[in-house]
Amino acid sequence: MRAFDALRARLPGRAGHGGTVGTVGASGTVGASGTGDASDAAGPVDTRSGGPRAAKARVYQGRARDRFNARDLFAEAAHGIGARPGRLVLTILGTVLGIASVVITVGLAQTAAGQISRQFDAVAATQVVITPAKAGTGDQARPTGRIPWDGAERVMQINGVVAAGLVAPVDVEGRQVTAVPVNDPSVAGRTSPEVVAGSEGLLDAVRGQVVVGRFFDSGHDARNDRVVVLGERAAEQLGVNRVDSQPSIFIGEDAYTVIGIFGDVKRRTDLLDAVVLPLGTARQDFLVAAPEELQVHIRTGAGSLVAEQAPIALDPNAPESFKAQAPASGSSLQEDVQADINAIFLALGGIALLVGGLGIANVTLLSVMERVGEIGLRRALGATRRDIAGQFVVESVVIGLLGGLVGASLGVFTVVIVSVAQEWTPILDIRMAIGSALLGGVIGLLAGTYPALKAAAIEPIAALRGGI
Amino acid sequence: MTGSLDWLGLDEPAGPPAPVLVGHQPTPAPTEQEATGPGAVPAGTQPAVVELVDVTRSFPGPPVVDALTSVNLRIDPGDYVSVIGPSGSGKSTLLNLLGLLDRPTSGDYLLDGVATGRASESVRSALRGGRIGFVFQSFHLLPHRTVLDNVLLATLYSGVPRAERQERARAALDRVKLSHRVDFTPTTLSGGERQRVAVARAVVASPHLLLADEPTGNLDSTNSVEIMELFDELHADGLTLVVITHDPAVSARAQRRVRIADGRLTELDR
Numbered sequence: 067m068r069a070f071d072a073l074r075a076r077l078p079g080r081a082g083h084g085g086t087v088g089t090v091g092a093s094g095t096v097g098a099s100g101t102g103d104a105s106d107a108a109g110p111v112d113t114r115s116g117g118p119r120a121a122k123a124r125v126y127q128g129r130a131r132d133r134f135n136a137r138d139l140f141a142e143a144a145h146g147i148g149a150r151p152g153r154l155v156l157t158i159l160g161t162v163l164g165i166a167s168v169v170i171t172v173g174l175a176q177t178a179a180g181q182i183s184r185q186f187d188a189v190a191a192t193q194v195v196i197t198p199a200k201a202g203t204g205d206q207a208r209p210t211g212r213i214p215w216d217g218a219e220r221v222m223q224i225n226g227v228v229a230a231g232l233v234a235p236v237d238v239e240g241r242q243v244t245a246v247p248v249n250d251p252s253v254a255g256r257t258s259p260e261v262v263a264g265s266e267g268l269l270d271a272v273r274g275q276v277v278v279g280r281f282f283d284s285g286h287d288a289r290n291d292r293v294v295v296l297g298e299r300a301a302e303q304l305g306v307n308r309v310d311s312q313p314s315i316f317i318g319e320d321a322y323t324v325i326g327i328f329g330d331v332k333r334r335t336d337l338l339d340a341v342v343l344p345l346g347t348a349r350q351d352f353l354v355a356a357p358e359e360l361q362v363h364i365r366t367g368a369g370s371l372v373a374e375q376a377p378i379a380l381d382p383n384a385p386e387s388f389k390a391q392a393p394a395s396g397s398s399l400q401e402d403v404q405a406d407i408n409a410i411f412l413a414l415g416g417i418a419l420l421v422g423g424l425g426i427a428n429v430t431l432l433s434v435m436e437r438v439g440e441i442g443l444r445r446a447l448g449a450t451r452r453d454i455a456g457q458f459v460v461e462s463v464v465i466g467l468l469g470g471l472v473g474a475s476l477g478v479f480t481v482v483i484v485s486v487a488q489e490w491t492p493i494l495d496i497r498m499a500i501g502s503a504l505l506g507g508v509i510g511l512l513a514g515t516y517p518a519l520k521a522a523a524i525e526p527i528a529a530l531r532g533g534i
Numbered sequence: 535m536t537g538s539l540d541w542l543g544l545d546e547p548a549g550p551p552a553p554v555l556v557g558h559q560p561t562p563a564p565t566e567q568e569a570t571g572p573g574a575v576p577a578g579t580q581p582a583v584v585e586l587v588d589v590t591r592s593f594p595g596p597p598v599v600d601a602l603t604s605v606n607l608r609i610d611p612g613d614y615v616s617v618i619g620p621s622g623s624g625k626s627t628l629l630n631l632l633g634l635l636d637r638p639t640s641g642d643y644l645l646d647g648v649a650t651g652r653a654s655e656s657v658r659s660a661l662r663g664g665r666i667g668f669v670f671q672s673f674h675l676l677p678h679r680t681v682l683d684n685v686l687l688a689t690l691y692s693g694v695p696r697a698e699r700q701e702r703a704r705a706a707l708d709r710v711k712l713s714h715r716v717d718f719t720p721t722t723l724s725g726g727e728r729q730r731v732a733v734a735r736a737v738v739a740s741p742h743l744l745l746a747d748e749p750t751g752n753l754d755s756t757n758s759v760e761i762m763e764l765f766d767e768l769h770a771d772g773l774t775l776v777v778i779t780h781d782p783a784v785s786a787r788a789q790r791r792v793r794i795a796d797g798r799l800t801e802l803d804r
Contacts, residue, residue, distance in 0.1 A: 133663075133692070133693040134690050145679065442674075444687070444691070445635075446635065447668070447688050447692070448659055448691030449690075450655065451655065453691065527630050527636055530635070
C-alpha cells in the first residue's frame with residue numbers, strides 16, 4: 067500500500083500537475099498553500115465558477131509539457147511501421163519501382179547524352195558544306211543560287227575558317243580517261259574515273275594528304291594549265307604511281323600532266339576515285355558552269371558562325387540562296403536530349419506517383435481499418451484526433467521516404483551497372499537522385515492524408531467495442 | 535510491496551496516504567475508513583470526482599432510445615462504486631459518459647468540478663488522458679509492443695514528463711507484480727497477467743478516476759480474485775474506482791453499489 071503512495075509522492079512534476087488540475091482556477095493559493103486545507107475547500111467553488119475556461123488553461127499547460135510531442139510522434143510512427151516488415155516491403159514496392167524507373171531513365175539518358183558528345187565525330191564537328199539552295203523537290207529541284215568562282219577566297223575571310231575548297235563535277239561527255247591514248251577495241255570497256263574540278267584549297271578543306279608530288283595551286287588555276295592530281299584509287303586504276311617522270315593521262319584525246327597523287331581524305335571520299343582538275347582548266351576545256359559545293363574546314367565550335375556568315379560572304383544580296391550544313395552545336399544537341407528526358411521523366415514521374423501513392427494509400431487505409439482498436443485505445447488514453455492523424459501521416463510519409471530512398475539507390479545502382487557493362491561513364495545529377503528520394507516522401511504525404519483523416523474520424527466508443 | 539519500493543526512499547513518513555486527487559499536497563487526508571465513507575467528509579468541503587447532474591443520454595431514432603434518464607450521481611474521492619444491471623440497461627452508456635468518450639444529451643457531467651458536457655474535444659481529450667484510467671474487458675493491449683511499451687503508452691498523452699515515464703511505468707508494473715514480464719509481449723501472457731498490465735497502464739498516469747468495464751469478464755475465477763484484490767489495494771490507496779460488472783462477487787467488494795435498469799439509476803444499500 068505505502069509503496070503506491072511512494073510512487074505518487076515520487077513524481078513531483080506529475081503531482082504538481084495533478085495539484086493544479088485538482089483545483090482548477092484556484093490560482094496561486096493552491097501552490098502557495100503548504101497545508102492544502104484552504105485550497106481544498108476553495109477548490110470546488112472556484113472550479114465551478116471558472117468552468118471550461120479554467121480547464122482550457124490547464125490543457126495548454128499540459129501541452130507545454132511532454133504531451134505527445136514530435137519525438138513521441140516519430141517513436142510511435144516507427145513502431146507502427148516496423149510492426150509488419152513483410153507488409154512494409156510490399157507497401158514501398160510501388161514507390162521503389164516508380165522512383166527507381168525515374169532515376170534509371172534520367173540517369174541513362176544523361177549518361178547516353180554524355181556518351182554522344184564524347185564520341186562526337188571530330189570531323190563532322192569541324193566541317194561546313196555550302197551548296198546552292200534548291201527550289202522544287204526531287205528531280206524538279208533547280209538551284210536558286212550560284213556559288214561564285216572565288217567562293218573559297220571569300221569564305222576564307224570569315225573568322226573560324228581553316229580551309230575552303232570548291233568542288234565542281236565535270237561532264238567529260240563520254241570521253242575516256244586513260245593512261246595511254248590507244249583505242250584498243252579488244253580491251254573490254256572499263257569505267258573511267260570521275261573527273262572533278264576543284265580549287266586549290268580543296269585538299270585541305272577535305273583534309274586529304276598528298277601521297278606523291280603536289281596539289282595544284284592558284285597559278286595552275288589562273289593559267290588554265292593542263293595538270294591533274296589523282297585520287298589514290300584513281301591513280302591505281304590508271305597505273306600511275308609516281309610523278310617524277312611527269313606521266314600524263316588522257317581525257318579523250320587531250321593529255322594532262324599528273325603532278326600529284328593524294329589520299330586519306332576525311333570528307334568527299336569519292337574524290338579518291340577521281341581525277342581532279344583545276345577549276346580554270348575545267349572551265350576552259352569542259353565548260354563547267356558553276357561549282358557544285360563549297361567544302362569548308364572550320365575550327366571546333368565555329369559551325370553556327372560560319373553557317374550564318376558564309377552565305378552572306380558568297381552573295382551579300384541573296385544569302386538565302388545558299389544552304390549551309392553546319393554541325394549541330396553543343397547546346398542544340400543538349401536541348402534535344404533534354405527535351406527527350408523531360409518527356410520521359412514526366413510520363414514516368416506520373417506513373418511513379420500513381421503507383422507508389424495508390425500502394426501507400428491502400429495499405430495505410432487497410433492499416434487504419436485493422437488498427438481501429440488501437441486508435442480507440444489511444445483516444446481513450448487521451449490522444450486527440452490531431453494526434454491520431456499525425457501518427458498516420460508520419461507513418462505514410464516515412465514509408466514514402468523509405469520507398470524513395472530505396473528506389474533512388476536502386477536506380478543509381480542500375481545506372482552504374484549498365485554504364486560499367488557498356489563501358490560508359492555514368493553521369494547522374496545528384497540533385498535528381500536526392501530529389502526523387504524526397505519525392506517519395508511527398509507521395510507518402512499525399513497518399514497518407516486521406517487514411518489519416520479517416521483514422522482521426524474514428525469514434526473511440528465504436529473503436530473500443532472490439533478487441534485489438 | 536512496501537519493501538520493493540523502499541529504495542526510492544520516498545515513502546511519506548507515517549500518516550495515511552494522500553488522496554490521489556491532490557497528489558503531492560500534504561493534505562491531512564482521511565484515513566481509509568474515512569475516505570471510503572462519504573459521510574465522514576461533509577459534502578462541499580471536497581470536490582466530487584464525479585458529479586452527474588440530471589444527465590440524460592438518448593440515441594436518435596427512430597425510435598429514440600433513452601439509454602439514461604435524468605441520472606444524478608455523485609462520487610467522492612476514494613469511493614469504490616460498482617455499477618450493476620442487466621444487459622442493455624445503460625451500463626456501457628454510463629461508462630462512456632463517465633470516461634468522456636460520449637457526451638450527455640442533456641444535463642452536465644462535472645469531473646473534478648470541471649464541467650465537461652459542452653467542453654471542447656481537446657479539453658476532453660486532455661482530461662481523459664490526465665485524470666481517467668480505463669480497464670477494459672478485453673484488455674486492449676497492443677499485441678506487437680512489449681508490456682513496458684503498453685504501459686508507457688498511457689504516459690504519452692497525459693503529459694507525464696519524459697524523464698519520469700520509464701521509472702513510473704516500471705513502478706506501476708511492479709505495483710501489479712509484473713516486474714518480471716516487462717519485456718514480454720502481451721500475447722505471451724495469461725489473461726490475468728494481461729489484465730494486470732492493463733491496470734498498470736490505467737494507473738501509471740496517476741488518474742483521479744479508474745473506470746473498469748467488466749474487468750473480470752474474460753478471466754477465470756482465480757484471476758478475477760487477483761484483479762479484485764488489486765482493485766481493493768488501489769482503493770485502499772485512495773483511488774476512486776467505478777467498476778461495471780455482471781458478477782455479484784465483484785460487485786460485493788465495492789463500498790457503494792449502484793443499480794441501473796431501464797436507464798434509471800438506483801443506489802443500493804451501502
